[in-house]
Amino acid sequence: MKNNDTDRGYWLFKSEPSAFSIEELAASDNQTAEWDGVRNYQARNRLRDSIRSGDGVLFYHSNIKNPAIVGLASVTREGYPDHTALDPLSDHYDPRSSEESPTWYMVDIQYLAHLPRPLTREDLRSHPVLSEMDVLKKGNRLSIQPVTRKQWEAVLDVSGIADPLSGGK
DNA sequence: GCCAACGTTGGC
């Protein structure tokens, strides 16, 4: 399902670059990757129920010296069962999940752009709009977080780039 | 259904 600018959703996806980085996304086939391995129920619910094709994704690198929003992606496939949960050889194997009744879901995302400069937590904290982002809130470990349209636009504004999702419309 | 113990996350 496509969506238009007004009902498009925005998200922040967190990843440790040692596990999966935006460079790996950009180097993937079709610059597209499965966002697999999410094993948290709240994040699962968002993957399954809320995230739509065409939504915007802020790609965030976590658990490094300077955690930061490093780039932009878009959702190219809506929630579907995470097959790594069914694979006994996968690190993400979960014996409670099954094909008939999948426990875990994933989406596909496609690389759009690197930010010209990563937006660090300090950058975010010092911005009137971005300082409200969930990712700055203490103890927030959710790997999939909602982002407001204002926050998405602020990231583009601060970065000095056009919205790659608006396509000139 | 409570809650202590445990494992994980992730900024610092």
Add this chain to the structure above:
DNA sequence: GCCAACGTTGGC
């Protein structure tokens, strides 16, 4: 490497 915050597990 530290440790606070969080989610999950499992005994009771």
